Amino acid sequence: MGYxxxxxxRDNFDxxxxxGVYGATQVHDSPxxxxxxAEIISSFAVIKPGDxxxxxxxxxxxxxxxxxxxxxxxxxKPLWSDDLRPVRVCFEPVIRTFSVPVAMxxxxxxxxxxxxxxxxxxxxxxxTHHPITTAEGKELMRLLLRNNPVFIEAxxxxxxxxxxxxxxxxxxxxxxxxxxxxxxxxxxGWFARAFACGRLKELLGECRDYLNYVPTSFNKMMDxxxxxxxxxxxxxxxxxxxxxxxxxxxxxxxxxxxIIKYENWLTRKLADGDAEMVQSVLVGFDFDERxxxxxxxxxxxxxxxxxxxTYRVDxxxxxxxxxxxxx
Numbered sequence: 001m002g003y004x005x006x007x008x009x010r011d012n013f014d015x016x017x018x019x020g021v022y023g024a025t026q027v028h029d030s031p032x033x034x035x036x037x038a039e040i041i042s043s044f045a046v047i048k049p050g051d052x053x054x055x056x057x058x059x060x061x062x063x064x065x066x067x068x069x070x071x072x073x074x075x076x077k078p079l080w081s082d083d084l085r086p087v088r089v090c091f092e093p094v095i096r097t098f099s100v101p102v103a104m105x106x107x108x109x110x111x112x113x114x115x116x117x118x119x120x121x122x123x124x125x126x127x128t129h130h131p132i133t134t135a136e137g138k139e140l141m142r143l144l145l146r147n148n149p150v151f152i153e154a155x156x157x158x159x160x161x162x163x164x165x166x167x168x169x170x171x172x173x174x175x176x177x178x179x180x181x182x183x184x185x186x187x188x189g190w191f192a193r194a195f196a197c198g199r200l201k202e203l204l205g206e207c208r209d210y211l212n213y214v215p216t217s218f219n220k221m222m223d224x225x226x227x228x229x230x231x232x233x234x235x236x237x238x239x240x241x242x243x244x245x246x247x248x249x250x251x252x253x254x255x256x257x258x259i260i261k262y263e264n265w266l267t268r269k270l271a272d273g274d275a276e277m278v279q280s281v282l283v284g285f286d287f288d289e290r291x292x293x294x295x296x297x298x299x300x301x302x303x304x305x306x307x308x309x310t311y312r313v314d315x316x317x318x319x320x321x322x323x324x325x326x327x
Contacts, residue, residue: 002051002209003137005062005119007128012080013057020069020092021161023085024128038185039213041169043129044072044087045192046212053091054140061101064144066091077164087169090161093154100147102140114269115139120215131211133227169193173313173320180285181248181313187283188212188223188246190320203322204242204281206230222262241266244281251284251308256291259306280306287325295325
């Protein structure tokens with residue numbers, strides 16, 4: 001079960017809440033349109049049915065609560081007057097009616113206390129969907145319950161949206177002559193969809209939260225962030241964090257330095273200084289020799305290493321094949 005915040009204007013929020021659908025636009029007027037659109041699609045790829053959704057209405061606050069009822073899809077059916085927004089997902093209201101939102105002052109207070117650290121309004125420009133962790137989702141639900149103490153049954157959708165096409169998200173695995181993916185966003189989207197479908201457990205373990213494009217203190221976005229939780233006798237035990245850096249081509253020393261920064265930052269911020277609680281994963285088509293040299297030395301000296309994983313495109317299955325680098 002995941003948690004998501006959708007960014008929206010007041011007018012479009014009323015329409016979305018009535019119809020039970022949210023959409024993201026695509027870019028056609030930019031030299032980087034291909035990469036931006038790939039990132040928009042990959043952002044939605046982490047969403048799955050059963051997840052919870054909140055809406056951040058600009059200059060107002062955060063409204064809740066809805067449950068996702070569809071896999072994200074692509075639909076060209078006109079709905080919004082100001083844009084097409086073809087990358088879409090459907091939802092329905094659940095639990096109860098929360099008429100009073102979480103105010104911006106409360107959102108900023110949670111950020112100051114480090115309880116809403118993955119939600120960064122400054123990063124939400126073209127990408128208007130933001131996944132958050134389970135712990136952050138619970139904080140928002142706590143505040144919604146605080147603000148709405150009287151139980152009012154959730155109202156059904158006034159005019160439920162019926163998709164016209166409902167085509168799967170177009171995660172494009174087109175390659176160059178060497179077999180490398182064209183856009184990093186689609187590599188991210190493949191991993192996001194794999195986690196949403198419950199894959200990769202044998203490689204990376206069970207994960208509770210899987211977020212992409214996570215803001216950090218370095219003015220950089222972490223490609224993927226995972227939390228690993230095991231339930232023992234109904235008790236949830238958080239025991240591991242994973243940070244991932246994804247590259248479609250050769251992983252260079254600068255990329256290695258970047259993920260080491262993420263690792264150290266997460267160790268301080270979330271793991272109370274326990275470095276063993278954070279694992280770092282670099283994914284690429286291949287690895288520069290300096291990266292491999294560091295990987296060998298760190299494994300010997302610190303008995304801890306960055307995990308290196310290569311990918312290859314299986315065109316017949318329209319899938320990726322992963323292989324971890326080993327001695």
